[in-house]
Amino acid sequence: MAAAKIIDGRAVAQQVLAEVEDGVSRLRQAGVVPRLATVLVGEDPASRAYVGNKRRTCEQVGIESVHHQLPASTTTEVLLELVRELNEDRAVHGILVQLPLPGRMDTQAVIEAIDPAKDVDGFHPVNLGRLVAGLETFASCTPAGIVELIHRSGFETRGRHVVIVGRSNIVGKPLMNLLVQKSPAGDATVTLCHSATREVAEHTRRADILVAAVGRPGLIRAEMVRPGAVVIDVGINRVEDPDAPRGYRLVGDVDFEAVRERAGAITPVPGGVGPMTVAMLMVNTLKAARRAAGL
Numbered sequence: 703m704a705a706a707k708i709i710d711g712r713a714v715a716q717q718v719l720a721e722v723e724d725g726v727s728r729l730r731q732a733g734v735v736p737r738l739a740t741v742l743v744g745e746d747p748a749s750r751a752y753v754g755n756k757r758r759t760c761e762q763v764g765i766e767s768v769h770h771q772l773p774a775s776t777t778t779e780v781l782l783e784l785v786r787e788l789n790e791d792r793a794v795h796g797i798l799v800q801l802p803l804p805g806r807m808d809t810q811a812v813i814e815a816i817d818p819a820k821d822v823d824g825f826h827p828v829n830l831g832r833l834v835a836g837l838e839t840f841a842s843c844t845p846a847g848i849v850e851l852i853h854r855s856g857f858e859t860r861g862r863h864v865v866i867v868g869r870s871n872i873v874g875k876p877l878m879n880l881l882v883q884k885s886p887a888g889d890a891t892v893t894l895c896h897s898a899t900r901e902v903a904e905h906t907r908r909a910d911i912l913v914a915a916v917g918r919p920g921l922i923r924a925e926m927v928r929p930g931a932v933v934i935d936v937g938i939n940r941v942e943d944p945d946a947p948r949g950y951r952l953v954g955d956v957d958f959e960a961v962r963e964r965a966g967a968i969t970p971v972p973g974g975v976g977p978m979t980v981a982m983l984m985v986n987t988l989k990a991a992r993r994a995a996g997l
């Protein structure tokens with residue numbers, strides 16, 4: 703069997719970003735400057751890199767970003783106060799609090815404090831609930847990016863069996879809910895696997911589209927994949943590599959080299975789902991600004 707098509711998430715993300723840039727420029731002509739507030743607590747290098755990337759992408763598409771850097775010692779109360787101020791600030795359309803927060807902080811309280819109309823990450827229970835109900839919402843960026851990537855790469859979800867491994871609130875569960883919606887972007891039959899699932903491979907082998915979102919390198923081996931399946935690798939894992947400039951490299955949850963010989967199409971890590979996540983944050987911020995302007 704020929705090696706799988708490599709799904710280029712960077713290229714698809716650039717298409718989405720070009721559309722966002724166009725929408726931003728039209729909004730600016732109408733006198734509205736879309737603005738995203740980013741909040742980072744502490745100095746975790748990976749989180750700093752993610753926020754830096756999001757802010758650079760804002761600049762690329764013409765969205766203003768205003769960064770709030772707080773020390774690692776910040777209390778939940780202080781962060782909640784900042785969130786309340788940002789909720790009140792009419793010039794701010796989207797609020798992104800970079801997760802994870804330091805372990806002693808009350809992450810759920812912070813998520814629930816964000817005005818659902820500015821919740822561009824789509825983590826607020828109101829937005830999650832609207833997603834489940836199939837109502838207009840901010841879909842969380844990674845699941846929305848996965849759906850967009852599948853469709854823009856020429857694959858359908860209608861009538862397909864999608865198997866998702868991983869049931870987190872930020873990836874697996876919202877993705878399942880997007881895919882089961884009665885809509886052209888959904889209409890899939892979905893199986894959701896997690897750590898209590900027996901014989902995960904029996905499920906994954908039946909997938910037309912397999913999504914791995916666990917955080918374990920090499921979890922999905924070739925024999926777990928149906929020949930010709932579309933494989934979406936969400937995992938981002940650091941593995942030691944003395945030959946890499948930083949002493950590590952990033953890999954997904956899928957044994958890429960082996961699975962690409964069997965799959966029909968596969969996303970690489972990096973360069974697959976990651977760029978789509980950032981692109982969808984821009985889509986959501988533009989949407990928040992449009993809505994705030996009553997457009």
Ligand code: NDP
Nearest residue numbers: 844868869870873896897915916917936937938975976979
């Ligand atoms: P979580 O740790 O929150 O969730 C992991 C899920 O995997 C849980 O549902 C867990 O089950 C399940 N799981 C663990 N072990 C197994 C197993 N052996 N078999 C089946 N299921 C298992 O992770 P996240 O969802 O936050 O992230 C998952 C990965 O995706 C990480 O590598 C993360 O870095 C990456 N990620 C990438 C993004 C991107 O933009 N590309 C964005 C977000 C995340 P249980 O619920 O039972 O514990």
